[in-house]
Amino acid sequence: MLSPQSLQQIDTELAKYPADQRRSAIMGALRIAQAEKGYLAPETIAYVADYIGITAAQAYEVATFYNMYNLEPVGKYKLTVCTNLPCALRGGIDAGEYLKQKLGIGYGETTADGKFTLLEGECMGACGDAPVMLVNNHKMCSFMDAEAIEKKLAELQ
Secondary structure (H helix, E strand, O other), X not given: OOOHHHXXXXXXXXXXXXXXXXXXXXXXXXXXXXXXXXXXXXHHHHHHHHHHOOOHHHHHHHHHHOOOOOOOOOOOEEEEEEOOHHHHHOOHHHXXXXXXXXXXOOOOEEOOOOXXXXXXXXXXXXXXXXXXXXXXXXXXXXXXXXXXXXXXXXXXX
């Protein structure tokens, strides 16, 4: 179900923990599986759980708790806009509305070309840089007013 390269990376994650704590590697293992597959289908979660040595339900609990895991296919660029109170007070709601209008989609939707998925996110811990947007769970973008959004979308084209 996963490539030998991904399994080797999961083995590296497993090696970080004592044998009786293998379950601690689940977050890293799910991240690796998602990087290969694009999202975590139920059968992928079950496969990773079995490989780690935990139940599928335990792995699914982790995958559904954290918003960095995609349980459905997403666009090439997953844009998560923080609309929690500090960001909302500093333009987070406006940034989200601007992206909805610009991309022609709502939260939880993907553009027809499969390029962008737009999500509403919780606090990202960068309140001083509000409003913030996270690209593909890894790239934090700060001070996302309309001009900054235009610039970021142009970079991603």
